[in-house]
Amino acid sequence: MRQLLTLLTTDLVQRLRDKSVIIFAVIVPLALMGAMNLVMGDTMDMDLETATVAVSAPEDDQLAAQLIGAIQALPEGGLEVEVTETSAADVQALAESGDAKLGLVIPDGFSAALMAGEPVEVEAVEGDGSGIESTVVLSVVQGFLDRAGASAVAAAAGAELGLPPAELGGLAQQVATGESAISMTTGEASNEQLDPKGALIAGQAGLFLMFTVSFGVLGLLAEREFGTLARLRSMPMNPHLITLSKVLSSFVLGVVATSILLTAGGLLFGVSFGSPLAIAALIVCAVIATTSLTFIVIKLAKTSEQATVIQTILAMVLGISGGAFFPMSGTGLFGTLLDLNPVGAMIRGLGITSGGGGLADIGAPVLILLGFAAVALVIARFVPDRGAMA
Amino acid sequence: MTQTATEPTTTGDGQRVLVVDNLVRRFGDLTAVDDVSFTVAAGETYGLLGPNGAGKTTTISMIAGLLEPDQGSVTLLGQQMGPKKAAPKRHLGLVPQDLAIYPDLSARENLNFFGKLQGLAGGELKSRVGEVLELTGLTDRAKGPTKDFSGGMKRRLNIGIGLLHKPTMLILDEPTVGVDPQSRNAILESVEALSDEGMAVIYTTHYMEEAERLCDRIGIIDSGTLQAEGTRDELIRLTGGVDNIQLTGSGDTAAAAEALLALDSVAQADAERGHLQLTVHDAPTAVAQIVTTATASGLQLSDVQISRPNLESVFLHLTGKALRD
Structure with missing residues (x-):
């Protein structure tokens, strides 16, 4: 020894x-x-900053309000969001000045166009320094538009099948706002991840x-x-x-x-x-x-x-x-x-x-x-x- | 077959420190050491003389317990030697051919390290380290890293480590390779002193002069086989024991040759253009009479050269090749 x-x-x-x-x-x-x-x-640095979003939306538009609500609900998923509702002209200015990472202009007749299945264009303006936070917000907007589009398709299909007009609105509403048939549970890919x-x-x-x-x-x-x-x-x-x-x-x-x-x-x-x-x-x-x-x-x-x-x-x-x-x-x-x-x-x-x-x-x-x-x-x-x- | 000139006179059974008995070691198809036997007594310096690749280091490796022999045995102070035999190794000091020292450690640290492995401790270790530093002349450089040492200093430390625990048997494997003449002489003097103190020494070398100077008995090894062993004089007698004298001069060399052949000491005389080549017994004793006889026969001498057989001649005689081939 x-x-x-x-x-x-x-x-x-x-x-x-x-x-x-x-x-x-x-x-x-x-x-x-x-x-x-x-x-x-x-x-490697994955700390997300607060997403500042300037939105111009038509007054009394139900689906536009729901879209803004979906964006404001993002903190529940871990992303802090500050939504400022303003005019279309100010959205552009706020995005260009960097005061907002993202600007969204929701057109007039947004709900009606969506329900009619007509094309709708939501204008997005990414500001200086926009990063992954803006991408997350945009993906939420895209998801909302996809779902609203699906509700219009569902209503049109109902009309083709002879559903009464009174029930078509309800069907569209259900598709747009109801629980998804497919759900995803988020969690850790593994409990061994560094x-x-x-x-x-x-x-x-x-x-x-x-x-x-x-x-x-x-x-x-x-x-x-x-x-x-x-x-x-x-x-x-x-x-x-x-x-x-x-x-x-x-x-x-x-x-x-x-x-x-x-x-x-x-x-x-x-x-x-x-x-x-x-x-x-x-x-x-x-x-x-x-x-x-x-x-x-x-x-x-x-x-x-x-x-x-x-x-x-x-x-x-x-x-x-x-x-x-x-x-x-x-x-x-x-x-x-x-x-x-x-x-x-x-x-x-x-x-x-x-x-x-x-x-x-x-x-x-x-x-x-x-x-x-x-x-x-x-x-x-x-x-x-x-x-x-x- | 080994030619033993005579039975060793200094190795009665009671004095034998080392007995090497019929050692054989093979590496694949090569038999590096083939049936080598010899003994070494206390106070005796035994030389293993042979060219590079003759089997000296393999023999030494088995004696030092680094290699297991395929056949035969090594006994040191009555204890069987082997790679896993710790007890006999306590009596052995090995000075490998390579500089077996650590360059990042100082001389004192090297000595302390190997001393501890040899079982020395405390005051005994400290005292022996001091003594060896003194002996090797390294006291003043004891604290410096050995990588800054000269080649001679490293060689001295290499030998000092082998002496640290006062071994009964010291093995020096070509300790003067690459050493300057001054350091070489110091090393040879150290070996002579150790032998005088009663230490048994095995000294391997391919330098004939070192073997002749240091060794009481010499084993001549070639191609893994011990060709002959004995004292220097005994080995030389194996060649016939005759010396050569060359006489150079003018005159009737044939008449001089005839006159010289009448002398008891002259075995052969050959006359060549201005030279006389004589084969004689004990040239130093006979040379005066030879010169007198040659002059008396009318030869005008201008030069006399004596050449005596040496270990080189013995090696040539035994193997048919030069020692440094």
Whole structure:
């Protein structure tokens, strides 16, 4: 045990003095996160502003009033709206000046034209700085017009079938304002979804974890290339302690670097990943999973160059397919394989914790990570040793 | 088959530190070490002399417990050596051919690290580290990273690490490769001193001069086989033990040759244009009488050259090729 500690501490001291691990495991991923945040900043920032809408509508027009009501009901869906009713001329002016993000001019005879099935044109003027908020309002207007058009079609169809004129109005009204036959329930696509910034931080942490744990393997191969491995193996100790110390070194570096990345990333980009205990458990399991791969690399690689190539391939394949840069999804066997990806499992686990989940809620990703480690260790057991310790 | 010049006189069973018995190691179809046996006694420096690729380092690797032999055994102080045998390794110091030191650590940190792995601790570790720094002349540079050291300083530290735990058996695998003459001499003096203190030493080299200077007994290895072993003189006797003297001068060389052949020390005399090539026994002793006889027979001598067989000659005699081929 004392010898193992000596091997481990000396290896860690050298990693720190070498500085490459600090640069590659912490500084580079943080810089990359910052750069990607700058590039994708607007799309990642999903906080909606208040939609200011200037509307000109004919007086005493029932459907025009209902359209304005539908727009004013948008806060129930999460979008704040300020509706200003004014003249058609002022709508244009308010939109052009930027005081309104969107201007709507509802023509005279709006209701009558809609009920008659005649073409109706609602003029929309997007103001300076109009963004996604205006798009949402316009989609509501379009939806209302589509439904009103459908009511006119229903009334015309009723007339063709010989319904009494007295019932046609009611039918049209029912189609225009009644409950939809098809309903959609909105909710979270998954309870494991991180917001874009959180996904970026978790993804980069997962990707660079794959590289960080490779420092142990590279250290072992460097020992052989420098000749220190021969001297270590001549020491009065079990030679497996040498490999074990490198794996432990990878583990410690992985845990520390990932903790720093998630903490610093969270602070820099204003993301909370939730329960520290659950996050710690996820980090430990993710590091175990990725470190287990080093046992395979140790057996396969004869030189540090070979180890770097193998580790880079593994990191890029598992990192990208795990969602390090953008979410990945698939069906069938491919989808199952994606679900078993350790980087993906870590990101999903952090999604759960960021949504308020605790230790009890991260069972699935933890099992995937530990299962991945077990499979990798079994594979490593049967891979012929042609690497550093051969 | 190994030619043993004589049974080693210094290796009675009670003094034997290392017994290497019929070692065989194969790598695929290549037999890198084939049936190598020898012993090393306390205070003895045993040289393994052979060209690059002869099997020296593979033999050393099995002796140091880095490699498992396919056949045969290594016993150090009565304990079987092997990759997973910790006990005999406590008595072994290995100085690999490569500079087995960590460049980002200081000399003191390197010594502390390997000392701890050897089982040293506390005051004993501190004291031994200080002593080795003193011995290797690195006390003043103990705190600086070894990556800033000169090649000679690194070599000295490399050897110092092997001595840290006062091993009974020290293995030096080509310790002077790439070393400047001054550092090389310092290393050779250190090895001589260690041997004088009673340490058993195995010294591998392809430098004949080092083997002749340091080693009490020498094993000549080539193509994985120990071709011969013995003291320097014993090995040289394997070549027939004769020296060569070349006389250069004017006069009747044929008459001089005839006169010289009458001497007991001269085995052969060949006259060539202005030269006489003599094969003699014990040239240093015989040379005076030879010069006198040649002059008396009318030869006007302008030059006398003596060449004695060395380990290079032995290697050539045993393998049919030069040591540095």
